[in-house]
Amino acid sequence: MGRQPCCDKLGVKKGPWTAEEDKKLVTFLLTHGHCCWRAVPKLAGLRRCGKSCRLRWTNYLRPDLKRGLLNESEEQLVIDLHARLGNRWSKIAARLPGRTDNEIKNHWNTHIKKKLVKMGIDPVTHEPLQKQVIITNIQEQSPNSDHDKHQQQPQPSSDIADDDHHQNDIVPENMMSGKNSCSNNENSSSQTTDLTDESSRSILQDHNPNSSSSRDDDGLLMSYMWAAETFLEDNSWDFLAKTNREQYGDQFGLLLSSNSSSSSCFSEEKYPSWLMDYQQVFGDDHDHQDLVGLGFNFNEKEFINGTGVDMEAKL
């Protein structure tokens, strides 16, 4: 017996989401939370599969999302975490408040990878590329070695990758000690010959333990992240169903503040005004922040009216 499809393929819409669909989904989730994703599209009046709804919400509509490109500190952190965790985007994303795994994955593939290559660092192994050539040559001389497997992907140390109860272990040693990670990158700086790109130079500088330019930023970011981590990891965004503001409200206030500060990156061409308004509501108005603790103390009617969605007609 084969596996059931995640949704009824017939009559299920695919492709880009329309503003109308977004409104429906947001309004529904903010009002009811989600019990099970499979039921969400039906209840919200959407012709989408539950999986698609979940993805849309997590990657785009969630109120605690930051917008815009990753800044240098975040980028650096992604590099460090990737060196330790490999392509475990969700784990990496869990340590960058307001960023999604998809966003980080895309940013890695489109920006960071290239920068690292340009810097002479293998983005897969985080080893200097020249060193890789030597290793490859050695391996060719001893074909029985299984070392090559380990070269393909940075091996997450088991205590890191598989045990979230030891999250402190994940902190790159050098971060905890105030140094930067990717120890081998120290070598890379002397080996890298093509550093024409300004941003590459900047990252390279960050990797240099003698450079203090980004260390303070990282330290701040890290301390902020560790403070918020428990919340981010354990409660992710089940917050919709939670009612205890004491437990979640303050942390969210923090996250939301960072949203509003990054709102200058928003472009209304890209993000419809109703969505920006809704993000603004979360970011600026403390009364409305109860919304995210979801005591639903917010003025629901006002919100719904703001989106122009007729909930009564729908539900």
Add this chain to the structure above:
DNA sequence: AAGCGTACCAACCGCTCACCG
């Protein structure tokens, strides 16, 4: 202005994991 190539990112697909009966 048109055609082409490239970059970017939202969304999909299929697999794995966790949970429950």
Add this chain to the structure above:
DNA sequence: ACGGTGAGCGGTTGGTACGCT
């Protein structure tokens, strides 16, 4: 212990925007 189900994750694809010729 086992099978079914839903959720989550990571890889991949496809559409769009943009720059160059």
